[in-house]
Amino acid sequence: MIPLGFYLLVSAILFTIGAFGFLIKRNIITMFMCIELMLNAVNLSFVAFARYYSLLDGQVFVFFVMAVAAAEAAVGLGIIVALFRNRQTLNVDETNLMKW
Amino acid sequence: MEIAIFLLFAGVAIVSAANILIQRHPIYSALSLIVTFIALAGIYLQMHAEFIAVMQIVVYTGAIMVLFIFVIMLLNAGAEQRVPDKVHVVKYFGLPLAVLFIVETGLIVSSSFSNEGIAVESASINLSGNTQLIGKALYTQYALPFEVTSLLLLVAIVGAIVMAKKEL
Numbered sequence: 166m167i168p169l170g171f172y173l174l175v176s177a178i179l180f181t182i183g184a185f186g187f188l189i190k191r192n193i194i195t196m197f198m199c200i201e202l203m204l205n206a207v208n209l210s211f212v213a214f215a216r217y218y219s220l221l222d223g224q225v226f227v228f229f230v231m232a233v234a235a236a237e238a239a240v241g242l243g244i245i246v247a248l249f250r251n252r253q254t255l256n257v258d259e260t261n262l263m264k265w
Numbered sequence: 266m267e268i269a270i271f272l273l274f275a276g277v278a279i280v281s282a283a284n285i286l287i288q289r290h291p292i293y294s295a296l297s298l299i300v301t302f303i304a305l306a307g308i309y310l311q312m313h314a315e316f317i318a319v320m321q322i323v324v325y326t327g328a329i330m331v332l333f334i335f336v337i338m339l340l341n342a343g344a345e346q347r348v349p350d351k352v353h354v355v356k357y358f359g360l361p362l363a364v365l366f367i368v369e370t371g372l373i374v375s376s377s378f379s380n381e382g383i384a385v386e387s388a389s390i391n392l393s394g395n396t397q398l399i400g401k402a403l404y405t406q407y408a409l410p411f412e413v414t415s416l417l418l419l420v421a422i423v424g425a426i427v428m429a430k431k432e433l
Contacts (some may be wrong), residue, residue: 167271170374172308175275177370179282179301184284185363192345194291194337198298201329202282205305208317216312225391225402227317231324232414236421237328242336243428249340256345 172213179206193248193255197241204234270311290344291337302326314410316396344381 183203190196206228215223245255252260281300287295302325309318403411 167268170371171271171275172312173374174367175278175308177374178279178367181363182282182286183278185359188359189286190324190345192291192342194333194342195285195339195345198291198294198333201325202298202301205302205325208321209305209308212309212312212314212317216314219329219396220301221402222393224314224317224399227275227314228320228399229410229414233416235324235329236417238332239421240424240428242332245336245415246340246409246430250306254343255340256342264369 169213169217173210176206176209177212179203191256191258193245193257193260197238197245197255201234201238204230208248267311271308274304274307274311277301278308291342292334295333297335298333299326299330302330313395316399 180203181212183199183201183206184200186199187196190199208230211223211227211230215221215227251253254260281297281304284297285294288297302321304360305316306321309315311322328375
């Protein structure tokens with residue numbers, strides 16, 4: 166028996182690392198990877214709760230989250246390539262055209 | 266024994282997730298993220314979520330991270346430079362706030378689910394071969410969200426093609 170709290174704690178730690186990395190990293194690709202890490206942390210919570218309540222709905226939700234993550238990665242990396250082609254940089258601090 | 270396996274996978278996941286932040290070069294961050302995903306797949310496998318574990322390997326490490334590494338190599342992304350004066354607020358407030366958030370979550374979780382456990386051995390619940398059940402749920406109860414997902418993927422394909430056009 167592994168307590169449910171362990172899974173939720175691991176999930177919280179991974180989510181916090183992802184959110185923290187999103188804030189401190191300046192490379193847009195690394196920031197994007199931190200978003201993927203946050204999605205995975207939430208997936209872990211979903212699967213743990215699905216197991217805990219012995220329902221399958223949590224795993225179905227994880228399936229949908231993965232589909233959204235795949236779509237997001239395709240479009241987001243397309244945006245990053247287009248951005249790099251126009252600005253020749255991956256640093257988000259230099260991409261401040263719309264910053265007031 | 267099972268808790269030792271869980272702690273091993275969780276430790277690998279957390280350490281390699283922290284390594285994403287420590288590394289300055291994006292390719293090393295991407296490789297650490299792959300290790301995190303594989304460790305999470307091990308945790309899913311231990312929870313008898315075989316379908317999710319295989320999806321994790323195939324979709325995340327097989328498709329998404331390969332795409333990431335492909336883009337990193339295509340753009341020839343170098344190591345991140347240190348920004349001396351802009352990150353002071355993050356440096357002094359971010360880490361304590363992150364630790365505070367983890368402690369808070371841990372307290373809430375431990376007070377709500379203190380002595381509830383997840384049966385890793387599927388003696389009581391027969392969910393061991395649950396891929397068939399997930400497939401059935403996807404095509405009956407979740408048929409509409411499933412079709413909407415296919416629409417989402419179509420939109421993503423069109424969006425990726427538009428983004429990859431010559432002039433933008």
